Amino acid sequence: MANTAEAPGAPPQDERVKELSTFRKMMIRPELGAIAGTILVFLLFLSIARDTGMFSPEGIMTWSTVSAQFVIIAVGACLLMIAGEFDLSVGSMIGFAGIVIAITSVSWGWPVWMSIITAFILAMAIGALNGYLVIKTGLPSFIVTLAFLYILRGLTIFGAIFTTQKTIIGGVKDVAQGDWLAPLFGGTVFTGLFQWFADLGWIDTFSRGSRIGQPIVDGVPMLIIWAIILLIGGHILLTRTRFGNWIYASGGDAQAARYAGVPVNRVKITMFMFTAFCATVFATCQVMEFGSAAADRGLLKEFEAIISVVIGGALLTGGYGSVVGAALGALIFGVVQQGLFFAGVESSLFRVFLGIILLLAVILNTYIRRIITGEK
Amino acid sequence: MGEPIIQMRNIEKHFGSVIALAGVSLDVVAGECHCLLGDNGAGKSTFIKTMSGVHKPTKGEIFFEGKPLHFNRPRDAISAGIATVYQDLAMIPLMSVSRNFFMGNEPLKKIAGISFFDHEFANRVTMEEMRKMGINLRGPDQAVGTLSGGERQTVAIARAVHFGAKILILDEPTSALGVRQTANVLATVDRVRNEGIAVVFITHNVRHAMAVGDRYTVLNRGKTLGTAIRDEITPEELQDMMAGGQELAKLEGSLGGTV
Numbered sequence: 112m113a114n115t116a117e118a119p120g121a122p123p124q125d126e127r128v129k130e131l132s133t134f135r136k137m138m139i140r141p142e143l144g145a146i147a148g149t150i151l152v153f154l155l156f157l158s159i160a161r162d163t164g165m166f167s168p169e170g171i172m173t174w175s176t177v178s179a180q181f182v183i184i185a186v187g188a189c190l191l192m193i194a195g196e197f198d199l200s201v202g203s204m205i206g207f208a209g210i211v212i213a214i215t216s217v218s219w220g221w222p223v224w225m226s227i228i229t230a231f232i233l234a235m236a237i238g239a240l241n242g243y244l245v246i247k248t249g250l251p252s253f254i255v256t257l258a259f260l261y262i263l264r265g266l267t268i269f270g271a272i273f274t275t276q277k278t279i280i281g282g283v284k285d286v287a288q289g290d291w292l293a294p295l296f297g298g299t300v301f302t303g304l305f306q307w308f309a310d311l312g313w314i315d316t317f318s319r320g321s322r323i324g325q326p327i328v329d330g331v332p333m334l335i336i337w338a339i340i341l342l343i344g345g346h347i348l349l350t351r352t353r354f355g356n357w358i359y360a361s362g363g364d365a366q367a368a369r370y371a372g373v374p375v376n377r378v379k380i381t382m383f384m385f386t387a388f389c390a391t392v393f394a395t396c397q398v399m400e401f402g403s404a405a406a407d408r409g410l411l412k413e414f415e416a417i418i419s420v421v422i423g424g425a426l427l428t429g430g431y432g433s434v435v436g437a438a439l440g441a442l443i444f445g446v447v448q449q450g451l452f453f454a455g456v457e458s459s460l461f462r463v464f465l466g467i468i469l470l471l472a473v474i475l476n477t478y479i480r481r482i483i484t485g486e487k
Numbered sequence: 488m489g490e491p492i493i494q495m496r497n498i499e500k501h502f503g504s505v506i507a508l509a510g511v512s513l514d515v516v517a518g519e520c521h522c523l524l525g526d527n528g529a530g531k532s533t534f535i536k537t538m539s540g541v542h543k544p545t546k547g548e549i550f551f552e553g554k555p556l557h558f559n560r561p562r563d564a565i566s567a568g569i570a571t572v573y574q575d576l577a578m579i580p581l582m583s584v585s586r587n588f589f590m591g592n593e594p595l596k597k598i599a600g601i602s603f604f605d606h607e608f609a610n611r612v613t614m615e616e617m618r619k620m621g622i623n624l625r626g627p628d629q630a631v632g633t634l635s636g637g638e639r640q641t642v643a644i645a646r647a648v649h650f651g652a653k654i655l656i657l658d659e660p661t662s663a664l665g666v667r668q669t670a671n672v673l674a675t676v677d678r679v680r681n682e683g684i685a686v687v688f689i690t691h692n693v694r695h696a697m698a699v700g701d702r703y704t705v706l707n708r709g710k711t712l713g714t715a716i717r718d719e720i721t722p723e724e725l726q727d728m729m730a731g732g733q734e735l736a737k738l739e740g741s742l743g744g745t746v
């Protein structure tokens with residue numbers, strides 16, 4: 112189109128469009144609230160908790176691990192929220208999946224890999240059921256998954272007590288010895304690299320006991336690897352694939368998406384299953400790390416996931432959001448929780464702090480979103 | 488006139504106790520613009536939705552290129568080459584123009600065997616198509632929510648024109664458009680018709696219908712009053728048929744012939 116100006120009816124240059132400065136373009140993005148929050152939180156803890164060990168290799172590993180836990184469930188909640196739905200049963204799903212692994216492997220003597228796969232299949236089937244019910248009944252997913260929050264938690268406690276007379280089932284570490292699948296969730300990687308860091312003196316080593324000479328931080332837990340994989344995978348899926356476009360469309364306006372030929376029901380059900388998958392990854396990592404499962408694990412995790420997602424710039428009603436933002440929201444969550452602990456601040460203040468960050472981030476996000484989308 | 492691309496025979500559509508369509512027949516030929524007229528609630532939108540796979544007809548038959556066909560979902564109609572601009576536009580305000588443009592028809596490119604959304608292609612085509620329709624976008628990543636009503640309508644039309652391989656259905660496409668954009672849309676209808684695409688054009692505006700239509704079908708309370716050919720009907724007759732004759736003649740008298 113070389114002769115745009117001469118084409119009939121085509122307006123020449125648009126004098127009504129102000130050239131946006133590159134800086135402004137860079138700033139106006141869904142994640143801005145989360146980026147600002149992250150910077151703020153790090154500045155704060157660098158100033159009040161620098162000398163407490165929070166930024167030593169061990170300290171970093173502590174809050175990274177906690178943040179990674181939040182990232183894993185936030186990625187699932189984020190994609191589901193953008194697709195226009197909620198899952199309040201995530202926390203109960205975590206407890207459920209953990210107990211499934213422990214009962215089948217410890218009490219029933221199944222090989223651990225089989226227990227893990229069973230937990231994934233069951234959890235994702237329940238996720239699919241959640242999605243199916245939401246679509247068939249037309250009820251808000253808030254209600255349907257709230258029902259499953261109770262149903263799953265109840266079943267989990269009942270199942271644990273019925274089979275073992277306890278709500279905490281230990282001994283998973285022993286049965287997981289030598290299993291091929293368990294290290295994918297409970298192992299650590301880059302141990303050689305960390306040993307090398309220790310030899311260079313960058314990481315402290317144990318000076319006593321059986322692990323003398325070994326680094327205090329011996330590698331990166333698989334939990335963190337999972338968080339990174341889910342974050343990158345989720346981000347690419349959302350922004351760079353056809354399915355990602357369908358996720359936005361299904362949450363933005365399901366009817367319009369259907370008119371355009373988007374298989375909305377399939378998209379939503381798949382996202383419910385993905386959320387369940389993330390919850391099970393979380394549960395499995397936790398069971399492998401602790402060597403036990405407890406029926407009350409995962410309490411309130413659904414809200415922590417949703418809060419991370421909202422701090423990350425997603426719209427509660429769907430159709431808009433960012434996986435990177437949600438991961439930053441999760442990072443804020445983890446850093447604040449651990450940072451206040453390092454700084455020796457009364458732990459009840461954690462909630463005050465979190466509430467304030469939530470409010471500030473959401474106000475900023477709403478403002479940004481209105482600029483981007485023209486929402487009233 | 489050639490073979491019809493699509494034939495709709497005695498289409499009925501009931502919504503519970505409401506009979507929206509009570510046996511409507513119509514056929515569309517390649518390279519023609521078939522205007523569908525009728526008052527509010529006559530059943531025009533319902534009728535074209537049975538063509539585009541949104542509604543399943545309660546009764547009646549559809550023949551597509553001579554073969555009986557049933558669309559179970561909009562996707563089936565789209566893949567058969569039928570593109571539709573719905574009256575409510577079916578745009579998603581939170582999404583960018585180019586994401587909306589290619590919604591359900593995402594262009595893909597393979598990198599290392601994995602299919603990715605080809606944003607570069609989508610952005611380029613979107614900007615080009617919008618420029619052809621006389622709209623200069625700020626950018627392909629501009630959200631549809633920031634566009635004016637008419638600009639949104641233009642996106643919807645440009646999208647349908649781009650994907651309407653065989654049949655293009657436009658449900659009141661000019662209702663929110665300014666003079667230049669309306670002229671543009673009518674010119675576009677003329678252009679795609681000359682390319683051999685069948686156009687179904689719904690409008691309340693007899694002047695627009697006369698400007699581009701080859702044949703006219705008028706719906707009234709879920710029934711068709713018959714199909715007329717361009718040279719056999721005057722705008723006044725068309726106007727009267729749309730309103731059911733009588734009353735409008737009276738109204739027109741009191742309004743001084745301005746309707």
Ligand SMILES: Nc1ncnc2c1ncn2[C@@H]1O[C@H](COP(=O)(O)OP(=O)(O)OP(=O)(O)O)[C@@H](O)[C@H]1O
Nearest residue numbers: 502505507525526527528529530531532533534574
């Ligand atoms: N989903 C539905 N459920 C129940 N009734 C419906 C539904 N869709 C349409 N109708 C009814 O069918 C009739 C025809 O509606 P339709 O939208 O097809 O009219 P139209 O000719 O497109 O009118 P307009 O010119 O105002 O767009 C109306 O009486 C309407 O109330």
Ligand SMILES: [Mg+2]
Nearest residue numbers: 531532533574
């Ligand atoms: Mg209509």
